Amino acid sequence: xxxxxxxxxxxxxxxxxxxxxSIATRQGQKLALGSSHGPSAFLVRKGTFVTYxxxxxxxxxxxxxxxxxxxxxxxxxPPLVRAVLCAxxxxxxxxxxxxxxxxxxxxxxxxxxxxxxxNLIDQAARQAIHALRIGALSGTxxxxxxxxxxxxxxxxxxxxxxxxxxxxxxxGLADYLALNPDTVSRIVSRLKTRGLLSQSxxxxxxxxxxxxxxxxCPLSSAIAELHLGARAPCPKGADQP
Amino acid sequence: xxxxxxxxxxxxxxxxxxxxxSIATRQGQKLALGSSHGPSAFLVRKGTFVTYxxxxxxxxxxxxxxxxxxxxxxxxxPPLVRAVLCAxxxxxxxxxxxxxxxxxxxxxxxxxxxxxxxNLIDQAARQAIHALRIGALSGTxxxxxxxxxxxxxxxxxxxxxxxxxxxxxxxGLADYLALNPDTVSRIVSRLKTRGLLSQSxxxxxxxxxxxxxxxxCPLSSAIAELHLGARAPCPKGADQP
DNA sequence: CGAATGGTTGATGAAAGTCAATACGGGTGG
DNA sequence: CCACCCGTATTGACTTTCATCAACCATTCG
Numbered sequence: 207x208x209x210x211x212x213x214x215x216x217x218x219x220x221x222x223x224x225x226x227x228s229i230a231t232r233q234g235q236k237l238a239l240g241s242s243h244g245p246s247a248f249l250v251r252k253g254t255f256v257t258y259x260x261x262x263x264x265x266x267x268x269x270x271x272x273x274x275x276x277x278x279x280x281x282x283x284p285p286l287v288r289a290v291l292c293a294x295x296x297x298x299x300x301x302x303x304x305x306x307x308x309x310x311x312x313x314x315x316x317x318x319x320x321x322x323x324x325n326l327i328d329q330a331a332r333q334a335i336h337a338l339r340i341g342a343l344s345g346t347x348x349x350x351x352x353x354x355x356x357x358x359x360x361x362x363x364x365x366x367x368x369x370x371x372x373x374x375x376x377x378g379l380a381d382y383l384a385l386n387p388d389t390v391s392r393i394v395s396r397l398k399t400r401g402l403l404s405q406s407x408x409x410x411x412x413x414x415x416x417x418x419x420x421x422x423c424p425l426s427s428a429i430a431e432l433h434l435g436a437r438a439p440c441p442k443g444a445d446q447p
Numbered sequence: 448x449x450x451x452x453x454x455x456x457x458x459x460x461x462x463x464x465x466x467x468x469s470i471a472t473r474q475g476q477k478l479a480l481g482s483s484h485g486p487s488a489f490l491v492r493k494g495t496f497v498t499y500x501x502x503x504x505x506x507x508x509x510x511x512x513x514x515x516x517x518x519x520x521x522x523x524x525p526p527l528v529r530a531v532l533c534a535x536x537x538x539x540x541x542x543x544x545x546x547x548x549x550x551x552x553x554x555x556x557x558x559x560x561x562x563x564x565x566n567l568i569d570q571a572a573r574q575a576i577h578a579l580r581i582g583a584l585s586g587t588x589x590x591x592x593x594x595x596x597x598x599x600x601x602x603x604x605x606x607x608x609x610x611x612x613x614x615x616x617x618x619g620l621a622d623y624l625a626l627n628p629d630t631v632s633r634i635v636s637r638l639k640t641r642g643l644l645s646q647s648x649x650x651x652x653x654x655x656x657x658x659x660x661x662x663x664c665p666l667s668s669a670i671a672e673l674h675l676g677a678r679a680p681c682p683k684g685a686d687q688p
Numbered sequence: 689c690g691a692a693t694g695g696t697t698g699a700t701g702a703a704a705g706t707c708a709a710t711a712c713g714g715g716t717g718g
Numbered sequence: 719c720c721a722c723c724c725g726t727a728t729t730g731a732c733t734t735t736c737a738t739c740a741a742c743c744a745t746t747c748g
Contacts, residue, residue, distance in 0.1 A: 259579070262665045267583050269575060281568060284575035327522060333574065334510060334525035338500070341581045341625035342508050345704065376727060384582035386705055391728055408713065408726080424503045586736070617695065627737055632696055649695080649745065 218317040222249065225311065226301035231255075231293035237300065239291055245280030245305040248291065253298020254360070254373035258381065259289050268382035270333065271373070273359050277325050279305055294373040331432055338425060340384045348383040349393045350422035351429055353403070357413055358433040367414035375408075397422075459558040463490065466552065467542035472496075472534035478541065480532055486521030486546040489532065494539020495601070495614035499622065500530050509623040511574065512614070514600050518566050520546055535614040572673055579666060581625045589624045590634045591663035592670055594644070598654055599674040608655035616649075638663075 229237070231253065240246055248255075255272040269289065272278055283289045312319045339348050361368035372379070376394075380387040397403045402419050404412045413419055420426035470478070472494065481487055489496075496513040510530065513519055524530045553560045580589050602609035613620070617635075621628040638644045643660050645653045654660055661667035 261579070261583055265583055267579055269578065282571055285568070285572055327526070330523055331526055333578070337510065337574070337578050337581065338502070338508055340578065342502055342506055387727080388706080388729085389704055392704095395728070628694090629696080629738080630736060633736095636696070 215317060215321075218315070218321055221315060222301070222303075222311065222318060225307050226303040229300050229302055231298040231300065233293060233296045235293040237291040237293070237302070239280040239283060239289065243304060246302050247280065247305045247308040248278040249301040249303075250274050250276045250278070251299040251301060253293060253295040255291060255298065255300070256294050256374070256378070256382070257283055257289050257291050259284065266381050267384070268374070268378060270329070270336075271382065275325065276329065277308075277322060279308065281305060282326070294378070295371065328432070335425060335428060335432065343423060343425070345383075345385050345389055346393050346396070347423040347425075348385065349379070349390060349397070350402075350419055351425050352379070352383060353397075353411065353413065354416065354419055354423070354426055355429050355433055357411075357416060357419075358430060361413075364412060365414065367412060368416060369410065369412045372409040372411060456558060456562075459556070459562055462556060463542070463544075463552065463559060466548050467544040470541050470543055472539040472541065474534060474537045476534040478532045478534070478543075480521040480524055480530065481546075484545055487543050488521065488546045488549040489519040490542040490544075491515050491517045491519070492540040492542060494534060494536040496532060496539065496541070497535050497615070497619070497623070498524055498530050498532050500525065507622050508625070509615070509619060511570070511577075512623065516566065517570065518549075518563060520549065522546060523567070535619070536612065569673070576666060576669060576673065584664060584666070586624075586626055586630055587634050587637070588664040588666075589626065590620070590631060590638070591643075591660055592666050593620070593624060594638075594652065594654065595657065595660055595664070595667055596670050596674055597652075598657060598660075599671060602654075605653060606655065608653060609657060610651065610653045613650040613652060 226249065228251070231237070237248065237255075238246070250272050252274055255276075255278070256268045257270050257272075257278075258266055258268045260266050269284065271294070278291060283291070308322075312322050335351075339351050343351065356372070357368040357370050360373075361370035363369075374382060376387045376390050379385075380390045383390065385393075394403070394405075397419075398405060402413065402415070402422070404414070406412070420430070467490065469492070472478070478489065478496075479487070491513050493515055496517075496519070497509045498511050498513075498519075499507055499509045501507050510525065512535070519532060524532070549563075553563050576592075580592050584592065597613070598609040598611050601614075602611035604610075615623060617628045617631050620626075621631045624631065626634075635644070635646075638660075639646060643654065643656070643663070645655070647653070661671070
């Protein structure tokens with residue numbers, strides 16, 4: 207770990223809260239990356255969010271998944287292809303502020319600047335891992351690596367393993383992992399048959415033995431290193447801007 | 448284009464030159480991303496460079512391609528998997544300086560800070576395009592999109608088209624495009640047969656009609672938008688640090 | 689000129705995509 | 719609380735694409 211985990215200190219958050227508006231989100235809600243007042247920045251507080259683009263031939267690709275603590279800046283999202291920020295989980299919360307305000311804060315508030323840099327570097331690393339996932343792994347390996355990521359980031363201990371919610375439906379998983387919905391379904395079924403996962407309802411996954419799942423993909427140790435330190439969501443202390 | 452093209456102004460470069468060491472590189476030369484003095488930063492002056500990682504199962508993946516004007520910071524390269532920076536073209540030149548020095552410069556020199564930010568955002572956009580390339584395009588589309596990128600970035604006008612050098616051999620192309628060397632070879636052959644490309648020697652490509660090549664891939668307009676503005680290599684004016 | 693490296697190409701197989709029929713889950717209204 | 723309905727998920731049959739292996743060819747460099 208090059209840097210301490212990106213735990214926003216409560217102080218920094220309190221200062222940030224002075225400039226931000228809290229937004230409660232529902233599943234599928236889209237958030238404009240910019241308005242007439244210029245580009246926006248978002249801090250994820252609760253839930254999972256994704257950015258996606260739609261290609262000329264109507265294919266959709268999910269570019270990134272964001273977790274609590276992540277900072278999303280309109281200028282950092284692919285500026286060419288039309289990108290959309292969208293709430294993935296049933297309920298979520300983000301803080302929004304103008305990108306210019308965020309830049310200003312970064313210039314004047316050392317604590318915030320450090321937080322921002324650490325988070326952006328963390329995101330770049332995740333992006334790199336994801337590029338590897340898509341470019342170098344088989345379907346099963348891709349699914350396994352993402353499930354491990356979700357388990358470590360968002361999971362809660364249960365019965366000697368981890369339980370977590372899928373922030374994406376089959377089609378969303380497929381769009382993120384560069385696979386087909388049918389293929390994702392087959393792969394998940396196979397993992398369940400082999401006893402590596404169990405599912406209750408459509409979105410609840412329980413993985414009894416994360417190490418066994420880790421054996422399914424060559425990137426598991428890198429993913430563990432990245433996400434273990436970052437597990438804690440935003441610290442409490444500045445709950446309402 | 449959100450920002451002016453990242454032409455380093457000669458002034459900024461002159462200031463940067465005071466802190467940097469020039470390194471002439473040959474094909475395949477590896478550059479350490481950090482030393483005992485801490486992480487390094489590089490500014491590409493001439494030639495093409497790549498970063499790659501080697502997966503546990505010995506597969507190699509090229510993560511990024513860098514062109515003149517790009518700034519490479521050790522902390523920004525995937526910090527988990529062991530990454531290597533490597534000169535791709537026969538001869539190249541980079542300036543190296545300690546990452547801490549670069550940070551310091553960015554904090555005190557507004558012109559340089561702007562240059563750095565613009566370049567990092569440009570790189571992020573290219574990274575996003577590349578993720579799309581690998582995740583959403585077929586083999587032929589991937590190859591076409593990369594050739595268009597190279598033509599626009601590094602090509603010189605020739606006979607109503609563009610001529611350029613491949614910075615990577617077949618295996619390198621394959622590692623970057625998430626394909627097999629054999630498959631890349633087949634695809635390039637097919638493009639040549641169809642008259643979209645012609646090749647002289649092993650690494651010289653001539654594309655008579657870039658629009659025709661553009662029709663082979665859905666991302667061509669995004670790529671054109673990104674790379675057209677950035678064609679000019681580093682301006683002259685501070686040639687030796 | 690000849691060895692070595694890298695490129696091409698054909699035959700084959702495995703993995704994932706596509707299409708279509710069917711099953712399930714979760715919400716709604718009776 | 720149950721029955722129904724819609725959207726989503728699963729699964730099978732088939733096709734396409736790409737990877738693999740192996741043999742052969744072309745460049746380049748000593």
